[in-house]
Amino acid sequence: MIIELDTLTINKIAAGEVIERPASVVKELVENSIDAGSTQIKVALQEGGKKLIEITDDGSGMNHTDALLSIKRHTTSKIAKAEDLFSIASLGFRGEALASIVSVAQVEIFTKREDDELGTHIQVEGGKILLDKNISVANGTKITVRNLFYNVPVRRKFLKSETTEMNHITEYITKLALAFPEISFSLVHNNRSVITAPKGDLLSQINSIFGKNIAKACIPISRTEDEYTVTGFITKPEFSRKSRDYLYVFVLNRPIVNKVITDAILRGYSTALPHNRSPIVFLNITIPKNEVDVNVHPTKKEVRFSKEAKLFSLVEIAVKESLEKSGLEIFERVSETKYKPTILDKHSSPKTVSKTQPKQIQSSPSPSLVQDKVGYKVVKTREKSIDHFLPSTQRGTSYQKPEHTPKSMIKILGIIKDTYIIAETNEGLLLCDQHAAHEKINYSKYVDQIERKKINVQSLLAPVSVSIKPSELEVINDLKIKLKEYGFELEIFGKNEILIRTIPSIMGVAISYDLAKDLIDIFKENIDQISKQTKPEDLDFIKDIVSIFACRRSIKAGDKISVSEAESLIENLLKLEEPYTCPHGRPTMVILNQQYIEEIFQRDYKS
Ligand SMILES: Nc1ncnc2c1ncn2[C@@H]1O[C@H](COP(=O)(O)OP(=O)(O)OP(=O)(O)O)[C@@H](O)[C@H]1O
Ligand SMILES: [Mg+2]
Structure with a gap:
């Protein structure tokens, strides 16, 4: 039987698209305040917005009739007809946001x-008007949203942690404050001020939000080609970060993330920037309104441009010029991304192959050696049976760890290419990758310390200080206690500085400024994992950190080690619960047992 859905149900369904989380409510309401011509917008939140979101503006306000209309679906003052969609001047245009919000929260x-x-x-609750009266209030609009998803328990249950929500909200307000420097913004969470950005210009907003270090590092950028203009600031490469979230790009004042523009910026920096690093940039791009389509995605996150190539070259040249003016010499990178029309491709930008990547050791024999029939068979058998020698986690059957202490059985036969240790054991011929093995041993020591809550830390004589933005400060503030359990003691210094006081001893004596920046990015990327109580060995972020330091501290492929060092490496490795894979799941060692060796030589004793 087909029935027509009632309005509340329709709105609840649609809310699923527009309103995913507290951050989307904040986004929609603040955008409405901007569209209403406000000069001051205050955002106050309780419990990451899950309990309360309150937005106060001094914009146009609404009369009684409009106020009642505003909460209905498809009611908007911003466009009137379909053609208007192609020249949108406001942030909103669908007339959906308020209708969606009032269907899933308690709103006033x-x-x-x-x-x-x-x-x-x-006063509206679950779409129903509970109260409607005249009142004496200040000019403008104040909207309070309480208990988001109170009537959609499944969604409420799956909301992310307060820290994650605050990270999103703070980041969004940051973007809007940068896009609209002529508006004062303030963000308060649990009665604590997170962002205070009085009205001014772009540079003054950068200064109030990102702090004076980043503001001082800003290099102006400006270029115009026909009706296309890019203005704003970029920074020198030393401020680059591992994460991409310091790329602030605004097209017609709308904060956007767009691959074409990201690629153009990176190409503009070219060799000035280390691989896989992103600069800090603040770019305002103006193009004719009818050349950008913002109506691609319900949350307007994506935009499409009709003349991508033109935009690409404008941004690339502008970045290059501005860096050169600041005294940096830019060399063209040979394997660099050239402009490709890629707007529908949501994947990250193609990675250029690093020349400095560790050399891959050639693993398989060249095919010419195994051309004859017998040889071919050998290779085939090998492919099939190599499975027996992989660590237990990588194959179906479970591998039994040798019962007896392996100590007496290890006989080092040699080390090839200063990389692979060959040893004879009771199990068979053992091949061990010295780097992977050492990395695993270090990693296990660290995890063990975390588990015993006896982490060895090292105080940094000269603590490294990193400039951070409000959203990062929120994250670090919330994760501080947890991070201490992992050996990282962080101290927030003012609004935009963070000091790293201690690191796990296993990381070594000093950490560089770059590594400190990476740590902050890694913590940020793993907010939810860190805040949840997970076993240390399940935490990918720890593995990331280990990979950063273990690679620097561990014995590397190519390092000369003595026979006794090799022996103790293998001994220590075999003492571990899971000795066969490194923290990243690559094999640390393989054992070629007798049966395997016999198969290679086609000596089948059993038959
Ligand atoms: N803070 C505000 N001040 C003045 N008018 C407002 C405010 N918030 C909403 N309105 C009015 O309510 C209408 C509906 O708002 P709503 O956010 O639901 O839709 P929209 O902004 O037009 O489109 P979108 O769904 O894309 O946001 C707006 O068009 C505007 O006229
Ligand atoms: Mg709106």
């Missing part, structure tokens, strides 16, 4: 236009 609206004597107070 206080609003008054300057010319009206009295304002309006409406």
Whole structure:
């Protein structure tokens, strides 16, 4: 039987697209305040916005009729006809946001236009109007949203941690404050001020949000080609970060993430930037309104341009010029990304192959050696049976660890290419990758210390200080206690500086400024994992950190080690619970047992 859905159900379904989380409510409401011509917007939150979101603006306000209309679906003052969609001047245009929000939360609206004597107070819960009266209030609009998803328990249950929500919200307000420097923004969470950005210009906003270090590092950028303009600031490569979230790009004042523009920026920096690093940039791009389509995605996160190539070259040249003016010499990177029309491709930009990547040791014999029939068979058998020698986690059957202490059985036969240890054991011929083995041993020591809550830390004589932005400060503030359990003691210094006081001893004596920046990025990327109580060995972020330091501290492929060092390496490795894979799941060693060796030589004793 087909039935027509009622309005509340329709709105709840649609809310699923527009309103995913507290951050989306904040986004929609603040955008409405901007569209209403506000000069001051205040955002106050409780419990990451899950309990309360309150937005106060001094914009146009609404009269009584409009206030009631605003919460209905497809009611908007911003466009009137389909053609308007192709030249949108406002941030909103669908007339969906408020209708969606009131269907999934408890909402109150206080609003008054300057010319009206009295304002309006409406209270809505799950789409139903509970109260509607005239009231004496300030000009502008105040909207409070309580208990988001109170009537959609499944969604409420799956909301991310407060820290994650705050990270999103703070980041979004940061973007809007940069896109609209003529508006004052403030963000308060649990009565604590997170962002205070009084109105000014782009540089003053950068200064109030990112701090003076980053503001001082800003290099102006400006270029115009026909009706295309790019303005703003970029920074020298030493401020680059591992994560891409310091690329602030605004097209017609709308914060966007777009691969074409990201690629153009990176290409502009070219060799000035280390591989896989992203600069800090703040770019405002103006293009004709009808050349950008913002109506691609319900949350307007994606935009499409009709003349990508033109945009690409404008941005690339502008970045290059501005860096050169600042005294940096830029060399063209040979294998660099050239412009490709890729707007529909959501994947990250193609990675250029690093020349400095560790050399891959040639693993398989060249095919010419195994051309004859017998040889071919050998290779085939090998491919099939190599499975027996992989660590237990990588194959179906379980591998039994040798019962007896392996100590007496290890006889080092040699080390080839200063990389692979060959040893004879009771199990068979053992091949061990010295780097992977050492990395695994270090990693296991660290995890063991975390588990015993006896982490050895090292105080940094000269603590490394990193410039951070408000969203990062929020994250670190919330994770501080947890991070201490892993040996990282961080101290927040003012609003934009973070000091790394201690690191796990296993990381070595000093950490560089670059590594410190990477650590912050890694913590940020793993907010939810860190805040949840997980076993240390399940935490990918720890593996990331280990890979950073273990690679620097561990014996490397190519390092000369003595026979006794090789022996103790293998001994220590075999003492571990899971000795066969490194933290990243690559094999640390393989054992070629008698049966395997016999198969290679086609000596089948059993038959
Ligand atoms: N803070 C505000 N001040 C003044 N008017 C507002 C405010 N918030 C909403 N409105 C009015 O309510 C209408 C509906 O808002 P809503 O956010 O639901 O839709 P929209 O902004 O038009 O489109 P979108 O769904 O794309 O955001 C707006 O068009 C605007 O006229
Ligand atoms: Mg809106």
